Amino acid sequence: MMALIAALVLTRTAAYTSPRAPVVAGNWKMNPGTAEEALALAEALDAVEGREVVVFPPSCYLEAVARKTNKNVALGAQDACVLAESGAFTGAVSLPMLKMPRVDYVLCGHSERRSLFSDDDDAIRAKVRGALDAGFAAMLCIGETQQEYELGITDDICALQLAKALEGVTAAEMANVVVAYEPVWAIGTGLVCPATVAQRVHASMRQRLRATYDSSVADACRILYGGSASPLVIDGIMRQPDIDGVLVGGAALDAATFNQVSNFHAGWWRTRSFLKKVLHR
Ligand code: PGA
Numbered sequence: 001m002m003a004l005i006a007a008l009v010l011t012r013t014a015a016y017t018s019p020r021a022p023v024v025a026g027n028w029k030m031n032p033g034t035a036e037e038a039l040a041l042a043e044a045l046d047a048v049e050g051r052e053v054v055v056f057p058p059s060c061y062l063e064a065v066a067r068k069t070n071k072n073v074a075l076g077a078q079d080a081c082v083l084a085e086s087g088a089f090t091g092a093v094s095l096p097m098l099k100m101p102r103v104d105y106v107l108c109g110h111s112e113r114r115s116l117f118s119d120d121d122d123a124i125r126a127k128v129r130g131a132l133d134a135g136f137a138a139m140l141c142i143g144e145t146q147q148e149y150e151l152g153i154t155d156d157i158c159a160l161q162l163a164k165a166l167e168g169v170t171a172a173e174m175a176n177v178v179v180a181y182e183p184v185w186a187i188g189t190g191l192v193c194p195a196t197v198a199q200r201v202h203a204s205m206r207q208r209l210r211a212t213y214d215s216s217v218a219d220a221c222r223i224l225y226g227g228s229a230s231p232l233v234i235d236g237i238m239r240q241p242d243i244d245g246v247l248v249g250g251a252a253l254d255a256a257t258f259n260q261v262s263n264f265h266a267g268w269w270r271t272r273s274f275l276k277k278v279l280h281r
Pocket of ligand 1: 027182186187188228247250251
């Protein structure tokens with residue numbers, strides 16, 4: 001009994017206490033393979049009170065997904081072309097074209113865009129700028145490679161990516177920026193960055209925002225973790241004081257799994273539901 005009370009107290013103190021509304025975002029990447037599957041996935045997503053659930057489907061599915069998902073689930077585009085509003089840019093989709101009902105976010109700087117599509121710091125800065133100017137919120141991804149992690153230069157790499165992408169972004173505009181720390185070595189590998197390590201990086205990025213802007217910007221900015229996030233690790237991640245949500249890839253492609261992530265229990269709520277189960281046995 002004493003152990004149970006101690007667990008209750010300890011878990012309660014570690015509960016999700018941040019004043020920042022948590023974000024659970026699903027990046028579908030180039031999935032699923034058919035519109036039917038995309039709609040089935042969209043339809044089965046939970047909206048969770050007090051949390052912002054966002055999904056980033058391929059842009060060709062955006063309109064249909066908006067019609068099928070719960071109206072409290074927000075949508076975002078995985079990328080946007082900021083070279084022009086329209087014109088001879090084969091294969092590209094511009095920001096005005098993404099101005100569809102319920103599309104609130106544009107993902108900028110995802111590591112796959114950086115590595116596979118050569119989005120460099122200038123391109124990413126232009127996308128953040130373009131997204132904000134067009135009235136979207138920017139979800140900015142930053143993160144170090146495995147080699148950089150092993151060299152112990154994670155904070156420097158992330159700080160540099162953050163500074164470059166946010167160049168020219170004002171304190172007021174930061175209300176429309178969400179940062180996602182995604183260690184490249186953790187993306188799609190099943191290797192999750194230990195929650196305490198991610199917490200340290202998040203705290204360091206928040207400190208950078210404090211130095212660049214001020215405490216109110218730093219304290220209000222949501223910083224998400226991304227990289228093999230799943231129901232198995234979400235509760236531990238969300239107990240960290242500077243982690244305000246997750247950007248989920250693989251685990252976002254199965255509605256039940258993604259819903260488990262969205263319904264995370266960080267702290268005493270988990271204990272409460274556990275107690276309920278025990279007492280009703
Ligand atoms: P993952 O992807 O969850 O499959 O690692 C995360 C991401 O790419 O944003």
